[in-house]
Amino acid sequence: MPLTIAGESFGSRLILGTGGASSLTALEEAVKASGTELVTVALRRVEAAATMGGGLLDLLDRCGVRLLPNTAGCYTATEAIKVAHLAREAFETPWVKLEVIGDERTLLPDGVELVRAAEELVADGFTVLPYTTDDPILARRLADVGCAAVMPAGAPIGSGLGVTNPHHIALIRQNVEVPVILDAGIGTASDAALAMELGCDGVLLATAVTRAADPARMAAAMRHAVEAGWLAAGAGRIPKRFHALASTPDEGRPDL
Amino acid sequence: MSTDIEVVGAGPIGLAIGWRCAQRGMTVRVVDDGRTGAAHAAAGMLSPVAEAYFGEEALTGLLVESAKRWPAFAAELGDVGYRDDGTLVVALTSDDLAEAERLRAYQASLRLPITAMRASELRDREPRLSPRIRGGALAAGDHQVDPRKLVPALREAAIAAGASITLGEAGPAGVTVVAAGCGSAALAGVPVRPVKGQVLRLRAPDPGPPGFRHVIRGYADGRHVYLVPRADGEVVVGATVEELTDSAVTAGAVLDLLRAATDLMPDIAEYHLVEVVAGHRPGTPDNAPILGALDGRPGVVVATGHYRHGIVLTPITADLIADLVEKGVPDPMLAPFTPARFLS
Numbered sequence: 001m002p003l004t005i006a007g008e009s010f011g012s013r014l015i016l017g018t019g020g021a022s023s024l025t026a027l028e029e030a031v032k033a034s035g036t037e038l039v040t041v042a043l044r045r046v047e048a049a050a051t052m053g054g055g056l057l058d059l060l061d062r063c064g065v066r067l068l069p070n071t072a073g074c075y076t077a078t079e080a081i082k083v084a085h086l087a088r089e090a091f092e093t094p095w096v097k098l099e100v101i102g103d104e105r106t107l108l109p110d111g112v113e114l115v116r117a118a119e120e121l122v123a124d125g126f127t128v129l130p131y132t133t134d135d136p137i138l139a140r141r142l143a144d145v146g147c148a149a150v151m152p153a154g155a156p157i158g159s160g161l162g163v164t165n166p167h168h169i170a171l172i173r174q175n176v177e178v179p180v181i182l183d184a185g186i187g188t189a190s191d192a193a194l195a196m197e198l199g200c201d202g203v204l205l206a207t208a209v210t211r212a213a214d215p216a217r218m219a220a221a222m223r224h225a226v227e228a229g230w231l232a233a234g235a236g237r238i239p240k241r242f243h244a245l246a247s248t249p250d251e252g253r254p255d256l
Numbered sequence: 257m258s259t260d261i262e263v264v265g266a267g268p269i270g271l272a273i274g275w276r277c278a279q280r281g282m283t284v285r286v287v288d289d290g291r292t293g294a295a296h297a298a299a300g301m302l303s304p305v306a307e308a309y310f311g312e313e314a315l316t317g318l319l320v321e322s323a324k325r326w327p328a329f330a331a332e333l334g335d336v337g338y339r340d341d342g343t344l345v346v347a348l349t350s351d352d353l354a355e356a357e358r359l360r361a362y363q364a365s366l367r368l369p370i371t372a373m374r375a376s377e378l379r380d381r382e383p384r385l386s387p388r389i390r391g392g393a394l395a396a397g398d399h400q401v402d403p404r405k406l407v408p409a410l411r412e413a414a415i416a417a418g419a420s421i422t423l424g425e426a427g428p429a430g431v432t433v434v435a436a437g438c439g440s441a442a443l444a445g446v447p448v449r450p451v452k453g454q455v456l457r458l459r460a461p462d463p464g465p466p467g468f469r470h471v472i473r474g475y476a477d478g479r480h481v482y483l484v485p486r487a488d489g490e491v492v493v494g495a496t497v498e499e500l501t502d503s504a505v506t507a508g509a510v511l512d513l514l515r516a517a518t519d520l521m522p523d524i525a526e527y528h529l530v531e532v533v534a535g536h537r538p539g540t541p542d543n544a545p546i547l548g549a550l551d552g553r554p555g556v557v558v559a560t561g562h563y564r565h566g567i568v569l570t571p572i573t574a575d576l577i578a579d580l581v582e583k584g585v586p587d588p589m590l591a592p593f594t595p596a597r598f599l600s
Contacts, residue, residue: 022309025542055449056499059541105477158478213310213362 003202005179006095006127006148010037013196014226015068015181016219017041017206020158024059026215031063034219039065040097040204042072043087068129070097075110077117084121096121097151097204098130107157111138115145122146131183134164136171143176150176151204154195155185158207162191166198173199189218189225196229197237261285261581262429264443266421267293268403269559269566270435271410272574278417280582285429286414286421293437294566295403297455297535299484299492302326302568303398305368306343306473309359314592315544316366319565321589322572323397329571330401333409337402337486343471344378345370345393346385346520352475353390360393370395382468384521400471400484403567431581433557434550437538440560444553446546447598448561450501450536454509455494457531458524466491467523474520481516483524491527493517505532539563540598547573547593548586557581558595 002009016036021027031039039060060067069087074080077100084096100117102110109132121128128147132138139150152172155161162185163169173180182195183204192203203226212218263274266288274286301307304319330338345360347353363370371394378392379385411421426432426443434444441448460466465487472483484492496509510532517524540546540561550556559577562569576587586594 022311023541023543026311028541215311 003179005129010202011035012037012223012226013202013230014192014222015040015202015204016209017070017204018056018210019072019206020210021215022210024056027056027210028059028063029216030209030219031060031065033216033223034209035223037065038068039063040068040070040206043069043083043090044073067091067093068095068097069093070131071099072101074100075102075113076100077113077120080113080117081120084117084126085124088126094125095127095148096129098128098147108153109133111135114138115141118142118147119145129181134168134172136168136175139172139180140175143178147178149179149181149201151181151183153184154182154191157184159185160187160208161185162187163194163198166194169195169198169200186222189221192222192225193229193232196226197233199233202226260430261433262287262426262431263433263435264288264426265293265434265436265439265560266411267295267435267437267566268406268410268570269437269562269573270433271407271414271421272570273433273435273559273577274419274421275410275414275417276574276578277581278414278419280578282582284414284419285427286419287424287426288421289425289439290423291439292535294535294537295407297453297495297533298403298567299455299482299494300337300401300403300406300567301343301398301471301473301482301484302400303343303395303471303473304568305363305370305395305398306345306393307564308363308366308368310362312543313366315542315565316368318544318572318589318593319568320368322569323399325571325575326399326401326568333406333413336406336409338399339401339469339487340399341469341471342394342396343398343473344373344382344385345395346378346472346474347390347392348386348388348474348476348519350390351478353392356392356475368395369397382470382472382521384467384523385472386520386522389520398471401567402486406567406570429555431555431557433559433577433581435559437560437562437566438536440538440546440558444550444556444558444560444595446550446558446560446595447541448538448546449499449540451539451563452498452500452502452534452536453495454498454505454513454532454534455492456510456513456529457533458491458493458527459530460489460491461526461528463489465489466527468521472520474516476516476519479512479516481513481520483517483521491524493524501536503534503536505534537563538566542597545569545573545593546595546598547576548580548590548595550595551599 071080071083100113154163179201181202186205308316347356466485546561
């Protein structure tokens with residue numbers, strides 16, 4: 001079953017960010033190995049001119065992936081709204097990954113500014129995918145103002161700490177109707193699988209792949225992990241027990 | 257045998273190729289459009305070890321080989337600010353140390369000369385380092401040169417060897433060597449893109465050399481910074497890495513660079529800020545240079561896309577390209593860097 005956001009379908013439930021890539025070649029190999037169909041790019045880090053010789057935008061075009069502009073580096077709603085408009089004009093897409101950062105040390109979202117920016121951008125016709133905290137109430141507020149998905153942080157950006165509050169991620173999944181994409185904090189494949197097992201509809205990650213010693217290999221691992229977690233989430237796992245339960249029952253066994 | 261060689265681009269790479277070709281008795285003309293190149297901003301670190309990064313083993317091999325040629329190359333040219341005081345890798349926080357250690361372990365696994373150092377050992381070598389630093393490493397073989405001395409020295413050497421250097425456009429020639437940095441994409445159709453870097457130049461408040469002698473490559477709260485002390489009192493602090501083509505110098509870049517620099521070495525705050533400049537590195541998709549004959553364009557050789565490594569790669573680029581031009585056969589060392597690798 002594909003991931004559907006705002007009526008658009010994606011065969012892959014993995015969204016990749018480009019930040020931290022050591023080279024365009026390494027990034028291209030990772031994008032291909034990840035199987036992703038959606039890649040997020042900070043507007044501030046690239047010029048929209050698609051003429052950049054062998055640059056990032058050409059690369060994404062070559063890989064046949066859709067571009068999701070983001071507002072990374074914005075600290076106020078005003079700034080994020082401005083960057084979102086620039087992105088819509090430059091990349092000719094109303095989709096935006098909305099980031100409004102609260103401080104430089106944690107890079108965690110500022111919830112108040114985030115809701116303000118989301119409300120205005122939705123009213124302006126944007127398809128808004130906000131990067132939010134793992135607060136279930138804030139996630140619901142974002143869904144209520146019309147965001148197309150909510151993207152809670154598993155842990156701070158680039159920290160590789162994994163999903164630090166699994167219970168809240170599960171609560172968010174129950175609290176909103178729109179897709180839940182776990183965004184930020186993933187360190188390795190099992191983190192991504194766990195996020196999917198908690199009920200997330202997708203995972204967005206960058207650093208875990210781009211800064212891995214072998215980015216293409218980690219990208220392939222993430223592809224499998226997201227798929228494995230999604231399959232497991234829908235497969236009806238067994239309850240946890242205190243004591244063992246023999247996999248082959250004793251009753252009815254032949255007397256040998 | 258005398259050959260007619262035209263080199264497009266009078267940066268360090270073009271001038272060194274012209275010089276080496278002229279030394280071999282070829283008739284050489286170096287042409288340039290007069291625009292400022294990457295060398296104007298470059299710090300001039302010769303850092304094959306501390307720059308070695310995962311997945312870039314072929315590039316590291318070339319950097320190591322070129323760095324070996326630097327002492328003799330510098331001696332031939334005279335005063336180019338060559339200093340062999342070595343490089344210290346310095347990490348501020350435990351997160352920074354983990355990052356620095358990860359890279360050091362990788363570099364050591366390639367048998368490159370790098371030694372882990374405790375904070376106290378680093379501060380014994382450079383007492384002005386902040387007491388807050390957590391640790392780092394010594395890359396004793398990573399040296400430095402001053403690109404603003406190197407370029408005039410190369411011009412002089414090339415002219416003395418019989419090359420002519422002129423402003424203008426490329427004309428007909430037996431062999432044309434495109435060494436035009438960021439301009440090479442338009443001239444030769446190779447995938448070279450400008451990668452903006454903002455660099456500061458400070459000056460020690462007192463006459464004489466700055467209060468430290470090693471190149472410092474720092475990690476400070478997730479920010480990367482380098483400090484390069486020159487014998488004449490200049491300190492180069494760099495550099496941002498931005499996928500942008502403009503040349504604006506920004507408040508944020510100055511703030512980030514100076515915050516990281518002063519976190520690592522507090523008395524940098526007393527130094528005079530004398531210049532902020534934005535340059536563009538000629539970047540390639542795999543961060544390695546593009547060196548060799550261009551398929552389908554007989555008589556055209558490219559030597560470009562040196563990205564962050566133009567200064568350290570100047571000697572070996574000049575030697576290998578002069579060989580190629582003279583003999584018509586590429587040295588096996590050029591194999592990983594051919595223009596053909598981007599054709600598929």
